[in-house]
Amino acid sequence: MALVTSKGAPYARVMGLGAAVPSRVVDNAEMCTYIDSSDEWIQQRTGIVERRWVSEGETVESLSLDAARQAIAHAGLTPSDIDAVIISTISHLVQTPSLAAIVAAKIGCTDAAAFDIAAACAGFCYGLAQAESLVRSGAATHVVVIGAETLSKLTDHHDRSTAFLFADAAGAAVVGPSETSAMSPVVWGSDGHQADVIQMTRTWSEAVDEGKPSQVAMAGQQVFRWATGFIADATSRILEASGLAPDELDLFVPHQANNRITDAMLRHLKLPETVTVARSIKKYGNTSAASIPLALVELIESGEAKSGDTCLMIGFGAGLVYAGQVITVP
Ligand SMILES: CC(C)(COP(=O)(O)OP(=O)(O)OC[C@H]1O[C@@H](n2cnc3c(N)ncnc32)[C@H](O)[C@@H]1OP(=O)(O)O)[C@@H](O)C(=O)NCCC(=O)NCCS
CATH class of the missing domain: 3.40.47.10 (Thiolase/Chalcone synthase)
Known part of the structure; x- marks a missing residue:
């Protein structure tokens, strides 16, 4: 059997x-x-x-x-x-x-x-x-x-x-x-050699022993360089893996880390002006794992995104880690 x-x-x-x-x-x-x-x-x-x-x-x-x-x-x-x-x-x-x-x-x-x-x-x-x-x-x-x-x-x-x-x-x-394709293959990876670029200041047991909180610490310029170089390139790879041409994209929703990072990605990707770009960082800052769905919901609620639109997403952050795919908006 x-x-x-x-x-x-x-x-x-x-x-x-x-x-x-x-x-x-x-x-x-x-x-x-x-x-x-x-x-x-x-x-x-x-x-x-x-x-x-x-x-x-x-x-x-x-x-x-x-x-x-x-x-x-x-x-x-x-x-x-x-x-x-x-x-x-x-x-x-x-x-x-x-x-x-x-x-x-x-x-x-x-x-x-x-x-x-x-x-x-x-x-x-x-x-x-x-x-x-x-x-x-x-x-x-x-x-x-x-x-x-x-x-x-x-x-x-x-x-x-x-x-x-x-x-x-x-x-x-x-x-x-x-019954039909609506999510492209994920493109993802990590680089633990850069673990110290964004990290917690101490373990929880050290926090207890030292009587100090464990908080996020970041080497901002290193993150910026990684995001505008390697991550911009990874975003191109997501689009390539999706099989879509840039003019078949409707929305670009990158992790809302920094508008200047988004601008650098746009220069790298050369997306047509018809693509709507999420900028919800203005109202909500960097909300980490929440930022992509939050930004997409904001675009839907404002009428800038509609059902059936194709949406390129890329998340990146501490680890260092990154992942992204193209989805069809519900
Ligand atoms: C954090 C970030 C905005 C800092 O900007 P930066 O240009 O790298 O800032 P620097 O540390 O080089 O400092 C530049 C100047 O601004 C000043 N500065 C730093 N922080 C400041 C602040 N909060 N307010 C005002 N001035 C500040 C510095 O003193 C320095 O002044 P100087 O030129 O007179 O010496 C930028 O590095 C960044 O966006 N990095 C990516 C962070 C990110 O997206 N992380 C999340 C990824 S998931």
Whole structure:
């Protein structure tokens, strides 16, 4: 007798999207009460005008729940249709159980497989790649992928090199079966030789022993060089792997790290002017794993993106890691 193996859908697609941001707006004027900077400097160097930070009652869990519920409703599904939940986060400060298991239960995804991944600002695209594989292998039918961060809790608000950049949000997508192609092959990778370029200042046990918090530290210029060189090139490889010509693209949604990085990518990619480029960093700062779904939802809500559009995405960040693919907008 031969073992039974799983059999999945011919293709996978993103069926629904959702996003959630905290209510508290922290503008550059408030930021400049924490660090020696100016609204002009922050806008000119990054494009950020304001960002959101969690306040009383808002957590990485509550943002995840909100975004996931929206994505499931947008997909036309109910929680009982979901059989796997993946959350990319570094902000869930309990090592076990996973945030995904808690969120799956609270949403009502009964008996869904659930696990967290840590791929920093590339986490949403890493999660999408996993979800696509699960659906096409038959291991799952409908997967919720969430990118959620509360980096305001992991950033030194008085650190001039990080405080103005990082912020809080969650974004989510439901991935399910499709009869036609709607997600290109993922292009992804890592370079642990550059692990020290963006990293936490100490382990959790060192934080306890030393009585000091563990926070994100970054060598900004090194990240900038990597993102405008290697990552711009990786973005070209994603487009090439998708089989689409640049003029067949409708949307470009890069990780919202910095407008100047996005500008450098655009110079490298030479995309036609008909391609709409996400710039949600202006309102939300760098929300890490949440930034791509948040930016895409913003484009849909503003009417700049519509169902059926082709969307090139690239996430990149601490690790160093990167991942991206082209999807069809649900
Ligand atoms: C962080 C970043 C905006 C800093 O810009 P930069 O041009 O590299 O800044 P530098 O550290 O070289 O400093 C340049 C000048 O600005 C000043 N400066 C640094 N931080 C400042 C701040 N927050 N406000 C005002 N001035 C600041 C420095 O003192 C320096 O002044 P000087 O020329 O008089 O000596 C930039 O490196 C960057 O965007 N990197 C990528 C970060 C990123 O996207 N990370 C996330 C990836 S997931």
